Amino acid sequence: MGMGGWQEYSVVDGNAVGALRKVDTTHVPLSHYLGTVGMPGVAAWYGLVKIIAPKAGDTVVIGAATGAVGSAFAALAKARGCRAVGIAGGTEKCRYALEELGFDACIDYKEHSDVQAMSKALKEACPNGIDGYFENVGGWIMDAVMLRMNAFSRVALCGMIAGYDGAPLPMANLALMLINRMKIEGFIVSEHMEVWPDALKELGTLVGTGKLRPRETMAQGIAAAPEAFWGLLKGKNFGKQLVKLI
Template sequence: MPTNRQQHLDNRPEGEAVVGNFKLVTAETPPLQDNQVLVRHHYLSLDPYMRGRMNESKSYAQPQPLGETMQGGTVGEVVESKHPKYAVGDKVVGFGGWQEYSVVDGNQVGALRKVDTTHVPLSHYLGAVGMPGVTAWYGLVKIIAPKEGDTVVITAASGAVGSAFGALAKARGCRVVGIAGGPDKCRYVTEELGFDACIDYRANPDIKTMSKALKEACPKGIDGYFENVGGYIFDAVLLRTNAFARVALCGMIAGYDGAPLPLNNPALILINRLKIEGFIVSEHMEVWPEALKELGGLVASGKLRPRESMAEGIESAPEAFLGLLKGKNFGKQLVKLV
């Protein structure tokens, strides 16, 4: 059986996460038992939610255990199988974590799913046609529920969730406004992803300037907001919301290092009768088939052209992950293993 390199969480961050929180280890891959499958990972996914799980504090999921492989999504190829449903060569998506191989119980519901790479590249099943894409779909369709002509706004617009959100919202006849960091990302959001406007948060670093930029980009106000960041951007958006606007609360990356994120003007929630709903996409597996079908169609037709940032090799995962938390990635952040 092949030797398997893994990235473990060695110790918990104190404030900002650092490379020293992780440890690269080598393990032997155990022989397969009946109904198990050996998967060689081609790509592993790096996502902001992983930072929250590095903490020991209470959250919607159990903390990442110390001394164990970092958890996360993977895509790869079956290289050995003792399960009748999976054959050598099958391309699969799973939750193999930060390692080069995983042994998976083929009978475990949701542990492994075969995917078709004829029209959708394998790596996209970790982004646009995977968990981030379904996250965008759920927040837009089930929480914001826009009508044609509504104005919707999303932070981290150039990333995996944001790019999918833009294509889905345009398909529903919305005015779509993104918020991203830097002129290159904003140009990509409008020119390649087809957003109507994109605001550079680096050029608008406080509530006053961000609110002014939002007023210009959203002349009819904001009907729906997809929140990934928190902090002053959330405050600025609330100032521009219309009555009965809907907020899909997906992430609060500005607070992942443990700092509280107070709202400046929570009275706006009452004044504008806002609906604010937090959600975890893994709790809504019933929508995944419908969402993935629409997302796969958008990618295959060229209406969704997601960009990827690619780190090389399992040893690069910690640096790439820390870069993601600082917005250094451009599009979906992956680690290429094969």
């Protein structure tokens, strides 16, 4: 396993630390090392465990709940005694979040499609308010979540995909950060290599023991890569988006 570019072949120095990692496919399928048992899974782990740092009984919420990062979140949160609530696009993704990923509730933002409707749905799904929010999306969904955050709640800022097409992402409810004495912290998972062994051990065990069965969407060939990437910004992927090169 290694970090390459958008290319079919690359030459790397096999002796350089971290350039290539041998992975064990006895219990974990190879492709999952690019998803739940790889960088995206560790991102979910870091944001939840190190930034949100939940206590048993806390309610934690995540956007893009069924994607590569979101897929591991509920299992990690449930293992820490939390109520896990997802936000995802469409009834099929929400059903999968509940039935396969272990979320306690999932809100379809295409059905609850403005701040008021989302905030109302969050009130029902999170009767005790929200203690931790894992942000993958940004924009109006974040505005709605902010309205339900508890005092001394934490936000792990992992991504703001709603703005990756260049759209501005103004925040309407910034004052609530002060009123609720909130902590909001962004992170880049590759800057926290110290947590990777612990995170991968937990994630690998979840997948290896069959407790977590993440979905994947596979595009064929490098020529399909740009469209596959573009699809991420429109929610066309279901689970981790992969491109099979050969």
